[in-house]
Amino acid sequence: MLAKVSAIVLIAATCIATPTPNKAVPYSWAVHNFNGTCSAATCWAWGFSISSPIGPSDQPAFKAIDCSLDSRINEHQACRDVDINVPGSVAVQIDGASQFGGLLSVQYTFQQGPIRYTYYGNYSVVRCGDGVQPDYLQPAEFSIVPHAVSAVGL
Ligand SMILES: *[C@@H]1O[C@H](CO)[C@@H](O)[C@H](O)[C@H]1NC(C)=O
Ligand SMILES: *[C@@H]1O[C@H](CO)[C@@H](O)[C@H](O)[C@H]1NC(C)=O
Numbered sequence: 825m826l827a828k829v830s831a832i833v834l835i836a837a838t839c840i841a842t843p844t845p846n847k848a849v850p851y852s853w854a855v856h857n858f859n860g861t862c863s864a865a866t867c868w869a870w871g872f873s874i875s876s877p878i879g880p881s882d883q884p885a886f887k888a889i890d891c892s893l894d895s896r897i898n899e900h901q902a903c904r905d906v907d908i909n910v911p912g913s914v915a916v917q918i919d920g921a922s923q924f925g926g927l928l929s930v931q932y933t934f935q936q937g938p939i940r941y942t943y944y945g946n947y948s949v950v951r952c953g954d955g956v957q958p959d960y961l962q963p964a965e966f967s968i969v970p971h972a973v974s975a976v977g978l
Pocket of ligand 2: 946
């Protein structure tokens with residue numbers, strides 16, 4: 825009983841919001857309606873939408889309204905309903921999913937002329953609640969600043 829109470833306190837403590845620095849970001853993606861399905865022990869099914877206007881280096885605008893993934897599958901999973909005006913895709917994964925959340929990893933790939941670019945970004949998502957459904961994750965709205973890009977000649 826004591827162990828269970830401690831676990832709940834720990835989950836609650838991780839939910840204290842860290843203020844996001846309000847600095848101008850050169851390029852970022854907006855995540856909306858981030859949600860997950862959790863048991864007391866873990867979270868596994870996740871869903872959200874992600875989009876961006878045209879980036880500062882002419883990265884094409886995109887909108888993926890259905891990124892649904894199962895974090896028990898250890899690979900990136902393609903979002904459905906992706907709207908991009910060049911060939912491209914958005915693939916997502918949650919690494920290290922546990923009852924506390926996990927690391928959301930996003931790969932945005934698009935073709936521009938003879939080059940295929942992939943941008944990589946991630947964000948730590950934190951679970952709140954007491955393990956009783958409906959549970960929730962925090963925050964539900966956030967932005968991801970890509971930290972790496974690769975370019976492959978086609
Ligand atoms: C979770 O996200 C998916 C994908 O965007 C969406 O279809 C679903 O309605 C969302 N669920 C909740 C409970 O918000
Ligand atoms: C997550 O993003 C940070 C920068 O925000 C980066 O330094 C780190 O390598 C990334 N981790 C993974 C696993 O992609």
